[in-house]
Amino acid sequence: MERMLMKGNEAIAEAALRAGVQAYFGYPITPQSELPEYMARELPGRGGVFLQAESEVAAINMVYGAGGAGARVMTSTSSPGVSLMQEGLSYLVGAEVPCVIVNMVRGGPGLGNIAPAQSDYFQATRSAGHGDGRLIVLAPSTIQEAADLTILAFDLAERYRNPVMILGDGILGQMMEPVSFPPPVQRQRDLSWATTGAGEGPRRLINSIYLDPDELEQHNLHLLEKYRRAQQEEVRWEAYRMEDARLAVAAYGLAARVARSAVDRARAQGIAAGLLRPVTLFPFPVAAFRQAAEQVRAFLVVEMSAGQMVEDVRLAVEGRAPVRFYGRLGGVVPTPPEVVQQIEQLAAEVAP
Numbered sequence: 001m002e003r004m005l006m007k008g009n010e011a012i013a014e015a016a017l018r019a020g021v022q023a024y025f026g027y028p029i030t031p032q033s034e035l036p037e038y039m040a041r042e043l044p045g046r047g048g049v050f051l052q053a054e055s056e057v058a059a060i061n062m063v064y065g066a067g068g069a070g071a072r073v074m075t076s077t078s079s080p081g082v083s084l085m086q087e088g089l090s091y092l093v094g095a096e097v098p099c100v101i102v103n104m105v106r107g108g109p110g111l112g113n114i115a116p117a118q119s120d121y122f123q124a125t126r127s128a129g130h131g132d133g134r135l136i137v138l139a140p141s142t143i144q145e146a147a148d149l150t151i152l153a154f155d156l157a158e159r160y161r162n163p164v165m166i167l168g169d170g171i172l173g174q175m176m177e178p179v180s181f182p183p184p185v186q187r188q189r190d191l192s193w194a195t196t197g198a199g200e201g202p203r204r205l206i207n208s209i210y211l212d213p214d215e216l217e218q219h220n221l222h223l224l225e226k227y228r229r230a231q232q233e234e235v236r237w238e239a240y241r242m243e244d245a246r247l248a249v250a251a252y253g254l255a256a257r258v259a260r261s262a263v264d265r266a267r268a269q270g271i272a273a274g275l276l277r278p279v280t281l282f283p284f285p286v287a288a289f290r291q292a293a294e295q296v297r298a299f300l301v302v303e304m305s306a307g308q309m310v311e312d313v314r315l316a317v318e319g320r321a322p323v324r325f326y327g328r329l330g331g332v333v334p335t336p337p338e339v340v341q342q343i344e345q346l347a348a349e350v351a352p
Helices: 008-018 034-042 056-068 079-095 121-126 143-160 170-174 213-233 253-268 286-293 309-317 336-350
Strands: 002-007 023-026 049-052 073-077 099-105 136-138 163-169 176-181 237-240 247-250 273-278 280-282 298-303 323-327
Touching: 002 008, 008 034, 008 073, 008 099, 008 143, 008 170, 008 176, 023 034, 023 056, 034 049, 034 170, 056 073, 056 079, 056 099, 073 079, 079 099, 079 121, 079 163, 079 213, 099 143, 099 170, 121 163, 121 280, 136 143, 143 163, 143 176, 143 213, 163 170, 163 253, 170 253, 237 253, 237 286, 247 253, 247 309, 247 336, 253 273, 253 298, 253 336, 273 286, 286 298, 286 309, 298 309, 298 336, 309 323, 323 336
Parallel strands: 023 049, 023 073, 073 099, 099 163, 136 163, 247 273, 247 298, 298 323
Antiparallel strands: 002 176, 136 280, 237 273
């Protein structure tokens, strides 16, 4: 298996190419610009289409068109760019067009700064624009995982005919780590729904308009059934040193790497801490947290935001154990000593 030293943005682009992406549409924005740069250099030579759109609004609607025609298609951007894509994302969800969206989150709100943050959690997991739609959201913690989840994202998008978002932060896009890629695999794809040119076959329509309320209700229930199936079949998480843990730290993405180091340091001080790391932010690993709540005395949620995933942890735990929060904002990354201090304080509070 090939092993290369790459930036996160480049690794995601290479993984997408090996997953068979056929079209990329996007607009440059820091800290993800290496991804479209890589695509501009590599995709045309591998038989695909790269197009820099005039805006994020245009890019997501180009994704809609190519995805509706059955192409494996993706875009990438950063926080303000995703805000501009919200209307198109809603159309993609409503029309059940598979695609992959990469969001390398920057500090915000507004233009904010280009420093890493996790403050787009709500935007990613609560909706895809207006309506009852949802994205499947994957949160890699390493460059290798970013590559692996990119390949998975294309498969999930087509399995559920739904957009899939890879949610990272600026560090994940900019840092370099060794990464291995599996050889490209020729996939059997079901495009019986797509407007690929049906010839004399049945007419195919890709749209999200249902003027009859009863018909729209049935369509929305169909979408909800897909999300329920994903909640049963696609939940992913990592448990680290949780076997005998009495205090669980919950974090995702790069914050989870900080939390893992803090857990090791706390263990060295005799505190039985462990880490629960959601890999899928939607569907959220509710059962894993509910089970952990039967074991630990408390949870500490660490985020690079004002506290967003902490709400999902509290909903999952259902009051079975206290849930505390520690976060840094505006592009400030929490440090292991800071998290250890929070663990020590919480351990002292819940000690028998």
